[in-house]
Amino acid sequence: MQKNGLKKIRVVLSLLFLSAVSILFIDVENKIVENWSGPFLYLQFVPSLLKFIYIAGIGTAGFIFVIILTVIFGRVYCSSICPLGTVQDIVSYISKRFRKAKYKFLRSNNKSRYAILFLVVLLLMVGTNFGLLLLDPFSNFGRVLASFVRPVFVFLNNGLVLALETFDNYSLYPVEIKGFNFVSTIFSAMLLVIVINLSYKYGRLYCNVICPVGSLFGIISKYSFFKVVINKERCNGCGLCESVCKSECIDSQIKHIDVTRCVECFNCLGVCHGRCISYNMSLGEKAGKILSYNGPESRRDFIQKIGISFVSLSGLVKVEKKIDVYVDNKTPVVIKNPISPPGSLSLEHFTDKCTSCHLCITACPTQVLQPSFLHYGFSGILHPMLDYKKSFCNYGCTVCLNVCPTGAITPVQLEDKRLIQIGKAKFIEDNCVVKTQGTDCGACAEHCPTKAVRMVPYQDLRIPEVTGDICIGCGACEYACPSKPWKSIYVDSNIVHATAKKPLEDEIWKEDPKEDFPF
Amino acid sequence: MNRRNFLKKAVGTGVLAGSIGNIGALTDIYAMTSDVKDSEGYDLVAIKGGEPDVMFDRGIASLGGMKRFVKKGDTVVVKPNIGWDKTEEFGANTNPLLVKRIIQHCFEEGARNVYVFDNTCDEWRMCYENSGMKKAVNEVDGKLVPGNDKKFYSDVKVKQGKRLREAMVHERILESDVFINVPVLKSHGSARLTIAMKNLMGVVWDRRYWHRNDLHQCIADFATFRKPDLNVVDCYNVMMRNGPRGVSVKDVKRIKTQLISSDIVAVDTAATKVFGLETDDVPYINIAHDMKVGTKNLDQLNIAKLKI
Numbered sequence: 126m127q128k129n130g131l132k133k134i135r136v137v138l139s140l141l142f143l144s145a146v147s148i149l150f151i152d153v154e155n156k157i158v159e160n161w162s163g164p165f166l167y168l169q170f171v172p173s174l175l176k177f178i179y180i181a182g183i184g185t186a187g188f189i190f191v192i193i194l195t196v197i198f199g200r201v202y203c204s205s206i207c208p209l210g211t212v213q214d215i216v217s218y219i220s221k222r223f224r225k226a227k228y229k230f231l232r233s234n235n236k237s238r239y240a241i242l243f244l245v246v247l248l249l250m251v252g253t254n255f256g257l258l259l260l261d262p263f264s265n266f267g268r269v270l271a272s273f274v275r276p277v278f279v280f281l282n283n284g285l286v287l288a289l290e291t292f293d294n295y296s297l298y299p300v301e302i303k304g305f306n307f308v309s310t311i312f313s314a315m316l317l318v319i320v321i322n323l324s325y326k327y328g329r330l331y332c333n334v335i336c337p338v339g340s341l342f343g344i345i346s347k348y349s350f351f352k353v354v355i356n357k358e359r360c361n362g363c364g365l366c367e368s369v370c371k372s373e374c375i376d377s378q379i380k381h382i383d384v385t386r387c388v389e390c391f392n393c394l395g396v397c398h399g400r401c402i403s404y405n406m407s408l409g410e411k412a413g414k415i416l417s418y419n420g421p422e423s424r425r426d427f428i429q430k431i432g433i434s435f436v437s438l439s440g441l442v443k444v445e446k447k448i449d450v451y452v453d454n455k456t457p458v459v460i461k462n463p464i465s466p467p468g469s470l471s472l473e474h475f476t477d478k479c480t481s482c483h484l485c486i487t488a489c490p491t492q493v494l495q496p497s498f499l500h501y502g503f504s505g506i507l508h509p510m511l512d513y514k515k516s517f518c519n520y521g522c523t524v525c526l527n528v529c530p531t532g533a534i535t536p537v538q539l540e541d542k543r544l545i546q547i548g549k550a551k552f553i554e555d556n557c558v559v560k561t562q563g564t565d566c567g568a569c570a571e572h573c574p575t576k577a578v579r580m581v582p583y584q585d586l587r588i589p590e591v592t593g594d595i596c597i598g599c600g601a602c603e604y605a606c607p608s609k610p611w612k613s614i615y616v617d618s619n620i621v622h623a624t625a626k627k628p629l630e631d632e633i634w635k636e637d638p639k640e641d642f643p644f
Numbered sequence: 645m646n647r648r649n650f651l652k653k654a655v656g657t658g659v660l661a662g663s664i665g666n667i668g669a670l671t672d673i674y675a676m677t678s679d680v681k682d683s684e685g686y687d688l689v690a691i692k693g694g695e696p697d698v699m700f701d702r703g704i705a706s707l708g709g710m711k712r713f714v715k716k717g718d719t720v721v722v723k724p725n726i727g728w729d730k731t732e733e734f735g736a737n738t739n740p741l742l743v744k745r746i747i748q749h750c751f752e753e754g755a756r757n758v759y760v761f762d763n764t765c766d767e768w769r770m771c772y773e774n775s776g777m778k779k780a781v782n783e784v785d786g787k788l789v790p791g792n793d794k795k796f797y798s799d800v801k802v803k804q805g806k807r808l809r810e811a812m813v814h815e816r817i818l819e820s821d822v823f824i825n826v827p828v829l830k831s832h833g834s835a836r837l838t839i840a841m842k843n844l845m846g847v848v849w850d851r852r853y854w855h856r857n858d859l860h861q862c863i864a865d866f867a868t869f870r871k872p873d874l875n876v877v878d879c880y881n882v883m884m885r886n887g888p889r890g891v892s893v894k895d896v897k898r899i900k901t902q903l904i905s906s907d908i909v910a911v912d913t914a915a916t917k918v919f920g921l922e923t924d925d926v927p928y929i930n931i932a933h934d935m936k937v938g939t940k941n942l943d944q945l946n947i948a949k950l951k952i
Contacts, residue, residue, distance in 0.1 A: 521774070558855065565859045607855040644947065
């Protein structure tokens with residue numbers, strides 16, 4: 126055995142990145158996420174890439190550093206920066222305790238992995254990031270945290286709040302979880318089962334077959350400056366290195382490492398008795414060449430398959446984005462689109478960029494952001510939407526704009542956010558308490574931050590009136606509306622976000638205070 | 645057994661896990677009325693022209709001091725309006741300086757604990773922070789407690805209610821010895837004005853029920869349930885229009901007035917006049933007067949009028 130400093134560095138880095146990302150999603154009281162999501166997620170490849178396409182700059186160039194890192198050091202991203210990779214390593218580490226079986230060289234499944242990568246890129250080129258939504262490791266990791274891990278911490282936090290309360294201490298906040306999202310949970314559960322199962326038995330198989338980021342870096346790492354290489358003269362073919370290789374990419378019989386699958390975990394370096402496996406500059410060696418077993422025939426086959434699956438999928442992704450939500454006895458069917466967060470520009474921009482990582486959902490202080498199902502169409506599954514049954518968008522809040530790592534929600538100043546019109550309130554007089562019950566209500570106007578909804582005389586009562594061009598669609602009116610079973614006021618989504626007029630400011634109240642008491 | 649007593653036992657016996665759910669037994673509490681008699685003979689004190697804390701010092705002194713309301717060892721609940729994520733100058737929330745001063749008076753009389761909360765309209769943590777209430781309450785060791793979860797509320801019956809027969813009320817209101825209601829006077833789109841009675845909507849869980857079932861009647865109904873021992877109406881910065889949330893500071897008029905009384909109807913009537921309206925403009929005041937919650941006939945009351 127030899128000292129394995131590289132592995133130690135890798136382990137420490139991976140735990141650091143894992144913690145940083147996890148903290149953002151778990152952050153029960155939402156104290157960290159708004160200010161730290163930028164730096165903590167800077168190097169996450171897919172979010173950074175998507176954001177860069179929208180706002181190119183040094184602040185979004187994290188993915189370029191990752192590519193440079195890969196060109197120099199190989200797939201170190203997969204072993205230290207990618208949180209889903211680290212999760213798999215933890216599962217593998219645990220599995221070592223229970224399973225006697227050792228890793229064994231596995232032939233590369235190039236067809237599948239490059240087919241998936243190709244498909245994802247193709248989908249991006251035709252304008253949907255549906256592939257990334259399903260397969261981006263960061264987003265998948267985020268959804269798992271949002272669905273399973275955060276609730277545990279919220280539960281613990283609330284338990285602690287109660288315990289402190291008995292000592293009359295109110296330093297911690299109780300956190301309410303508004304609703305449980307079935308689809309999102311099932312989705313994350315499926316992913317988790319696949320990832321845990323694969324990593325328990327086969328180490329990094331997920332990264333080397335399914336993950337499109339892994340496949341992309343696989344291609345780049347062929348040309349990396351540094352590689353893990355076997356000194357063929359000194360190697361006696363004992364197979365120790367192969368038995369610890371999580372990527373199952375070391376073939377000790379022919380003394381070869383498939384670097385396209387090597388994630389630079391450095392486990393092999395420490396086990397070799399003869400010190401004949403090393404991590405070195407090796408520009409000359411052409412990797413991957415030896416493993417091109419399948420020849421040109423399979424390539425045609427593979428392109429055909431992609432073609433077929435793309436055609437079949439494109440039928441699905443073009444699902445109309447419109448769905449029926451609001452049905453009322455007295456009013457004809459109202460067609461309603463989902464309402465996307467302020468800063469997301471339009472439903473189109475949002476669905477193009479969002480990979481459903483759910484960071485905004487976990488960070489939203491009012492929890493108005495909830496995972497959608499088919500509201501954005503099939504290709505926008507699980508995208509966040511504003512759910513005014515749960516809550517409404519706080520007028521003075523810009524958290525989701527500041528945390529979004531992909532640029533799906535673009536950051537703007539609070540002043541500007543307050544004028545982003547994500548939808549417009551629509552009033553249905555026939556449903557309103559004032560008309561049906563003949564009593565005062567006004568809950569909607571009460572909550573309206575811009576007075577787009579205000580009360581006007583109606584018989585001897587007052588009834589709401591909507592001024593559409595100053596409405597920003599925050600949903601406060603819809604949330605507050607008490608009429609049953611249907612709301613009397615609801616927000617109709619803007620497919621393309623607009624800019625609302627500034628709230629009307631009347632003159633300064635001039636009347637001077639009376640000198641005397643009026644009684 | 646209510647939620648918090650249960651909790652204390654649960655923690656004591658180490659079964660915390662079981663207590664995290666909602667333990668809201670139907671507590672049938674009869675209307676509790678204040679038996680405070682006015683030793684100085686004043687039913688209502690109106691103060692004008694000072695800062696909120698100074699006006700309160702003067703006002704409470706002319707009522708015989710806080711000692712008339714708070715006894716040594718009492719737990720006190722102070723209910724300001726903290727409904728909106730707005731800063732002080734908008735007049736959307738009760739003035740924090742006033743709340744702070746009230747808490748200090750309670751502690752001076754030996755109060756064991758002073759709790760402050762509101763069931764806010766905007767996101768509660770933002771309301772607590774940005775209104776300046778959190779800072780003000782913490783500075784004088786009051787306890788700003790949450791009101792954002794149904795589990796803090798227990799079912800009660802409103803015996804004299806006409807439309808509102810049941811409600812879920814915050815446990816601090818049910819358990820505290822002294823209840824001090826500290827509303828802010830504001831314009832209000834539907835209730836016309838929000839003052840002391842309307843402020844009590846912030847101690848119940850389901851406000852939508854009120855809005856659906858004759859808002860004015862429900863406001864008056866709930867005032868029969870638990871009359872505050874003391875009402876302090878903040879009319880320092882008064883939102884004259886676009887209430888209760890307000891649009892800009894231009895909606896606000898600095899009136900620098902404060903009204904203190906144990907009679908919630910009287911104090912609402914006086915505040916209505918300060919605003920420039922009459923009780924006929926604010927239906928729930930007339931209803932509450934007719935239900936004998938208090939009186940709107942200010943001329944029958946002994947009113948102290950102080951100018952600073």
